[in-house]
Amino acid sequence: MKKYDILLVGGGLYNGVIAYYAAKAGKKCLVVEKREHLGGNIYCEDMEGIHVHKYGAHIFHTSNKEVWDFVNALVEFNRYTNSPVANYKGEMYNMPxxxxxxxxxxxxxxxxxxxxxxxxxxxxxxxxxxxxxxxxxxxxxxxxxxxxxxxxxxxxxxxxxxxxxxxxxKRLPVRYTYDNNYFNDRYQGIPIGGYNELTDRLYADCDVELGRDYLADKEYYDGLADLVVYTGTIDEYYGYKFGKLEYRSLKFETEVLDEENHQGVAVVNYTDRETPYTRIIEHKHFEYGTQPKTVITKEYPVTWTEGMEPYYPVNNEDNQELYRKYAELAKAESSVVFGGRLGEYKYYDMDKVIESAMNKAGELGLR
Structure with missing residues (x-):
């Protein structure tokens, strides 16, 4: 008999939802995470009493009431409304x-x-x-x-x-109203206390191994559980058998500023070509912070190379064709499930990740 029912490779949102339902169903889970923390890209770091979105701005929004009720049963959300501003060579424009x-x-x-x-x-x-x-x-x-x-x-x-x-x-939002709310979704907000509150509740009943590379010791880890839920890159799982999928990556520069309010809004997009970063995030505005200092992050898009964090799948036709080959292999697996942005090579918003994981938990008989 194996030690665990489910081995969760990756500690992001997708596996967090699986972990939550698995625990409710009385299943024992082990999480193996390459980074030194759980939460994937929604992880927050505490700086100057501010919850800093370490891997870029994450604003929860959805029109799916089931998803909204699910996350709100775990943590309380504030009423943050995303209203970014675009800076074009010093001219400020509302978005969308x-x-x-x-x-x-x-x-x-x-x-x-x-x-x-x-x-x-x-x-x-x-x-x-x-x-x-x-x-x-x-x-x-x-x-x-x-x-x-x-x-x-x-x-x-x-x-x-x-x-x-x-x-x-395919579309760009154009609104003939004086409304700066970026999203059309019915619900939006940020967890009070930051996203780690949500992560902690999702993974509360799991055994966790951080800083571990599942693929480097795959045989050992596969021997521990009946089912593997894998949320890493699908091409790497198969040893890049058909070639490498493309991603875009990001580089972040975070600094503490000795001022109370740097830009007056959480997100400013820099839309001219000459400014090397795409946006500046001022984290305190996500939670209406009044701390004496502020923390900003400049976000630079970069070409992904092996060893870097893959953030955005490059969903052009060549990559989709390559992904389909890996997806065929994945379909044939009887004891491995591929999920999340990297496992499914799909750009997912947070609510869609949760929705996908909820559906998969249903298929696995966990809910």
């Missing part, structure tokens, strides 16, 4: 693109005036957009594209917008 943005950009005051301006600029693109630049202009017009989309996107993907496929920007 709304009447405040259009008024600042063109001096228009009514939705009809704004729509007429965008429609006029959109008409420059005739026929099916051939690349991301044409797709963006066909959605929001030339001015908004050039000031608020182009530079940011090129930094994010590390290549010219003309070289990026149109499908990367």
């Amino acid at each position: 693109f709304n009447m405040n943005t259009f008024n600042k950009m063109w001096g228009v005051r009514t939705p009809a005036e704004a729509k007429a301006k965008i429609d006029e600029q959109k008409s420059a693109i005739i026929g099916e957009p051939q690349n991301l630049e044409e797709q963006a202009i066909s959605l929001v017009g030339k001015d908004i594209y050039e000031k608020l989309v182009k530079g940011y996107t090129e930094k994010q993907w590390g290549r010219d917008c003309k070289e990026l496929p149109a499908f990367i920007i």
Whole structure:
């Protein structure tokens, strides 16, 4: 008889949900995590009494009431509303693109005036957009594209917008209202006390091994449990048999500033091409902090190479084709489940990760 029912490879949100339901079902779990902490990319570090989002801004938002009820049964959420600001060479614009943005950009005051301006600029693109630049202009017009989309996107993907496929920007939110709430979802907020509160509750009943590489000792770990739930990169699991999937990575520069309020908002996007970072996060604003000092993080997109943290799958056609080959192998596994952003090579928001894990817990008979 094996020591554990389930071996959870990776200590992020996906496995946290599996762990929670497994414990309720009386199952014994072991978590093996490569980093020195649980929580994956939602992990928070305490600096100056501020919960610092170590791996970039994480704002919980969802329209799925079941997911919202699930997380709120574990921790209390505040009423934080995401209202980022874009900085283009010192000009400040509200995001997402709304009447405040259009008024600042063109001096228009009514939705009809704004729509007429965008429609006029959109008409420059005739026929099916051939690349991301044409797709963006066909959605929001030339001015908004050039000031608020182009530079940011090129930094994010590390290549010219003309070289990026149109499908990367299927839609850009355009609102003809004076509403700076970035998300359309019914619910949003940040856990009071930071995301570690949520992580601690999800993994409360597990045995945990931190700083351990499952793949380096796979045979040993596989011998400990009947089922493996793997949330690492799927191509690495199979020894890059068909080749490596592509990712974008991030570099963070965090500093403590001896001032109470640095930028007046949690997130400022830098949309010009020349500024090397894509955004500055001021963490205290996520929880309405009044601490005497503040902590900011500059976020730099970088090309992923082996050994770096993979953050964003590059979901172009070549990578999707490669992923499908690995997914076929995964389907044939009887005692391994692949989940989460890296295991499924999919860009997931937090609520979608939870939803996916809840569904999988159901399939596994845990809920």
